[in-house]
Amino acid sequence: MLDEEKFWNASVEELSDGYVFDESTEEYICLICGQKYEDGVLYPQIDREIFLEARKAINQHMKNNHPSMFNYLLGMDKKYTGLSEHQRELLHLFGQGLSDKEIVEINGGSASTIRNHRFKLKEKEKQAKVFLAIMTLLKTEKDTNHDFVPFHKGAKMVDDRYAVTKDEKEKILNTYFKQGPNGPLDSFPSKEKRKLVILQHIIKRFEVGKKYTESEVNEVLKTIFYDFATIRRYFIEYGFMERSKDCSEYWINQ
Known part of the structure; x- marks a missing residue:
């Protein structure tokens, strides 16, 4: 499962690599599926009779399971990339190494228009570098109390409801989980921001990659709150979970 916090940090x-090294656990962690490789451990390769150390093992994992980070990142929602559908399509074609003339043959238009798009995307890249530098420097200045909680991948209509700091999240959880974060929910909030924080916390009670029946989802939620049907409905509505058309299977939105 995509680890939102690790991904955005x-x-x-x-x-570009698709993985990070967590110094606290000394593990290489895949940003897409969460697969971990502990530094100092040798990992057998199924297709070959060899063992690879952790860094080489995760690189092999990326090649076998996530061969193109370019396509993965490009395929992310506009709220993550800021790219229009047309820009995404052009970048996909650029990524194939096609010339302006070849792209015109596929998409129509003119070579000069394609060149203009290439130029604008290069300018966007320059602007992004400067913006990243500004935001990096801002972290070392006086903006230290606004560490925002990353929103889930399936988030819909991303707006100020998702502008929640880690301190705010802690206060909300303490208010609604009076017996501790792993205990039952005392009441379900009506305010959207609080509702999203609660749902984001409860979804952690489910396993990534596992398919659940509706009754299994209900059994987990019953231990948390009496109105389990409302929470289940909000999981779907806010994009925390997906379900099959006949509602026979539920799973975490990855």
Whole structure:
């Protein structure tokens, strides 16, 4: 599962590689599926009779399971990339190494228009570098109390409801989980921001990659709150979970 916090805290180079190194646990962690490789451990390769150390093992993992970070990042929602559908399509074609003339043959238009798009995207890249530098420097200045909680990948209509700092999240959880964060929910909030924090916390009770029946989802939620049907509905509505058309299977939105 995509680890939102690790993903958004990763450097540009780490996003390009698709993994990060967690110094606290001494593990290489895949940003897409969460697979971990502990430094100092040798990992057998199924397709070959060899063992690889952790860094080489995660690079092999990326090649086998996530061969193109370019396509993965490009395929992310506009709220993450800021790219229009047309820009995304052009970048996909640029990534194939096609010439302006070849792209015109596929998409129509003119070679000069394609060149203009290439130029604008290069300018966007320059602006992004400067903006990243500004935001990096801002962290060393006086903006230290606004460490925002990353929103989940399936988030819909991202707006100020998602502008929650880690301190705010802690206060909300303490207010609604009076017996501790792993205990039952005392009441379900009506305010959208608080509702999202609660849902983001509860979804952690489910396993990534596992398919659940509706009754299994209900059994987990019953231990948390009496109105389990409302929470289940909000999981779907806010994009925390997905379900099959016949509602026979539920799973975490990755």
